[in-house]
Amino acid sequence: MYLSRLAVTDFRSYPQAEAALEPGVTSFIGPNGQGKTNLIEAVGYLATLASHRVAHDAPLVRQGTDRAIVRGLVVRDGRDTLLEIEITPGKANRARLAGSPVSRARDILGTLRTVLFAPEDLAIVKGDPAGRRDYLDDLLVARAPRYAAVRADYDRVLKQRNALLKSAGNARRAGAELRTLDVWDSHLATAGAELLAGRHDLVESLRPLVDKAYAAVSRGGGPTTLDYQSSVPPEIADSVDRELLAAALSAAVAASRDKDLDRGITLVGPHRDELALSIGGLPAKGYASHGESWSLALALRLAAYDLLRADGGEPVLILDDVFAELDATRRESLAELVAPAEQVLITAAVVGDVPEQLAGGRFDVAAGEVRRVR
Amino acid sequence: MYEGPVQDLIDELGRLPGVGPKSAQRIAFFLLAADPVDVRRLIDALTEVKDKVKFCSICGNVAEDDQCRICRDERRDLTVICVVEEPKDVVAIERTREFRGRYHVLGGAISPIEGVGPDDLRIRELMMRLADGTVTELILATDPNLEGEATATYLARMVKEMGITVTRLASGLPVGGDLEYADEVTLGRAFEGRRAYSS
Numbered sequence: 001m002y003l004s005r006l007a008v009t010d011f012r013s014y015p016q017a018e019a020a021l022e023p024g025v026t027s028f029i030g031p032n033g034q035g036k037t038n039l040i041e042a043v044g045y046l047a048t049l050a051s052h053r054v055a056h057d058a059p060l061v062r063q064g065t066d067r068a069i070v071r072g073l074v075v076r077d078g079r080d081t082l083l084e085i086e087i088t089p090g091k092a093n094r095a096r097l098a099g100s101p102v103s104r105a106r107d108i109l110g111t112l113r114t115v116l117f118a119p120e121d122l123a124i125v126k127g128d129p130a131g132r133r134d135y136l137d138d139l140l141v142a143r144a145p146r147y148a149a150v151r152a153d154y155d156r157v158l159k160q161r162n163a164l165l166k167s168a169g170n171a172r173r174a175g176a177e178l179r180t181l182d183v184w185d186s187h188l189a190t191a192g193a194e195l196l197a198g199r200h201d202l203v204e205s206l207r208p209l210v211d212k213a214y215a216a217v218s219r220g221g222g223p224t225t226l227d228y229q230s231s232v233p234p235e236i237a238d239s240v241d242r243e244l245l246a247a248a249l250s251a252a253v254a255a256s257r258d259k260d261l262d263r264g265i266t267l268v269g270p271h272r273d274e275l276a277l278s279i280g281g282l283p284a285k286g287y288a289s290h291g292e293s294w295s296l297a298l299a300l301r302l303a304a305y306d307l308l309r310a311d312g313g314e315p316v317l318i319l320d321d322v323f324a325e326l327d328a329t330r331r332e333s334l335a336e337l338v339a340p341a342e343q344v345l346i347t348a349a350v351v352g353d354v355p356e357q358l359a360g361g362r363f364d365v366a367a368g369e370v371r372r373v374r
Numbered sequence: 375m376y377e378g379p380v381q382d383l384i385d386e387l388g389r390l391p392g393v394g395p396k397s398a399q400r401i402a403f404f405l406l407a408a409d410p411v412d413v414r415r416l417i418d419a420l421t422e423v424k425d426k427v428k429f430c431s432i433c434g435n436v437a438e439d440d441q442c443r444i445c446r447d448e449r450r451d452l453t454v455i456c457v458v459e460e461p462k463d464v465v466a467i468e469r470t471r472e473f474r475g476r477y478h479v480l481g482g483a484i485s486p487i488e489g490v491g492p493d494d495l496r497i498r499e500l501m502m503r504l505a506d507g508t509v510t511e512l513i514l515a516t517d518p519n520l521e522g523e524a525t526a527t528y529l530a531r532m533v534k535e536m537g538i539t540v541t542r543l544a545s546g547l548p549v550g551g552d553l554e555y556a557d558e559v560t561l562g563r564a565f566e567g568r569r570a571y572s573s
Contacts, residue, residue: 159487161486163489180492
């Protein structure tokens with residue numbers, strides 16, 4: 001699939017901007033702070049309903065206005081679909097698919113699929129486990145939009161259970177509160193099992209792809225391993241049997257109840273799991289060099305791209321200012337790997353940052369103006 | 375900011391559910407310009423609702439007397455109780471004219487975030503109604519969201535030992551809709567809850 005038109009209104013720094021895009025490579029070139037990333041952030045928003053830079057929608061709306069609009073025309077197998085989304089911070093977003101309103105913005109997920117490479121990706125390898133869990137969950141949602149609901153449900157059950165743990169722990173009014181805790185425990189187990197099954201299955205499919213991508217990016221380095229450290233016992237840590245997982249999770253939650261009550265938070269569950277990454281037998285976090293960490297971060301994104309492509313519907317690749325971060329070898333490897341993709345959108349501060357294989361269409365971005373120069 | 379009474383009115387209206395500051399302002403100025411008779415009627419309705427409307431001593435639904443219209447109706451089936459969250463859910467189910475039993479209004483759903491626990495709902499009253507053995511079926515019609523499901527699970531566990539049939543309203547596809555527009559969760563539930571089709 002590719003995006004053939006992007007239009008934004010009151011989005012970030014842009015009162016209004018439009019760009020006609022083509023398959024193949026397109027670069028957005030301009031000095032820092034001129035709005036390049038804002039454009040591809042808008043593309044990412046159409047695909048994921050979230051920004052890769054901020055957790056809340058408020059910064060996406062231009063100062064002094066109360067809503068932003070993003071429109072994109074997606075072409076897939078020769079058919080085009082118009083996606084429109086109205087972002088109003090503090091309220092539910094409204095979305096339209098091919099001109100007709102959808103009841104929930106979530107329903108447009110899956111129409112446009114993207115894989116985004118950004119300087120922030122380094123944090124997947126070097127940062128906290130939360131970044132790695134988000135990497136898995138975002139990919140789950142991209143593959144099957146149903147997981148957006150699974151994830152939201154799990155977060156909500158978790159919040160409810162934590163609220164209950166706090167009030168039960170503080171007041172020590174055991175009786176009634178402990179009885180409702182049983183109910184939340186069982187709902188946590190069911191929702192958590194659904195999420196775990198998804199993650200287990202995903203890690204299984206990612207393993208060979210990450211290893212292959214790492215070898216390609218680092219020109220023969222590796223091997224890499226992905227080890228999902230689950231809240232259920234290791235014997236079933238790759239199981240996708242929801243009932244089995246729910247029972248195991250339920251037991252784990254029950255075992256940790258006293259500690260949970262003391263601390264006032266839920267200490268076991270998919271929200272505490274870790275995706276351990278290693279290169280050549282050593283943990284990536286703490287042992288890998290800066291360059292190796294970058295190669296692994298790129299490999300994780302490339303594997304996501306391979307996986308989505310295998311599912312059908314080739315995703316749009318977005319490379320946000322990544323070339324400037326890479327050394328010459330990695331830059332070249334990455335360019336070779338992404339060049340054959342159906343559509344690649346690149347941002348860079350100077351033309352020299354974009355490898356020659358990727359010279360395609362080009363826009364100059366300056367002071368909120370987007371102008372095609374090639 | 376407006377002066378004195380106008381701003382007071384806007385502030386009060388703004389506290390109503392679903393009314394934002396802009397709507398509150400619109401309503402306030404509408405009332406200011408409206409005929410005094412119309413305004414008086416609204417005032418009377420507001421006072422009356424607080425003075426006269428009570429909650430049924432049996433089911434917790436809104437009532438004008440000690441008991442609501444449904445609980446007073448002797449033709450209604452005494453062996454079935456349908457548990458709902460709010461009085462407006464009773465009205466919704468009544469519109470179907472399918473249900474001939476009685477109701478029990480909980481007054482909300484279990485939600486620790488909002489500080490609502492089982493003791494804040496009319497669960498003790500429900501247990502008392504079930505104690506004498508007349509009721510044979512309990513229909514759980516709480517909302518099909520997380521809090522409603524949790525409340526349903528909680529109630530089902532409470533009455534487990536009592537030998538009462540517990541049922542939950544089915545979730546599935548809306549009638550008259552298109553299959554293709556159903557979201558994945560609803561469609562998934564509909565699959566789970568499919569039943570044998572007899573021709």
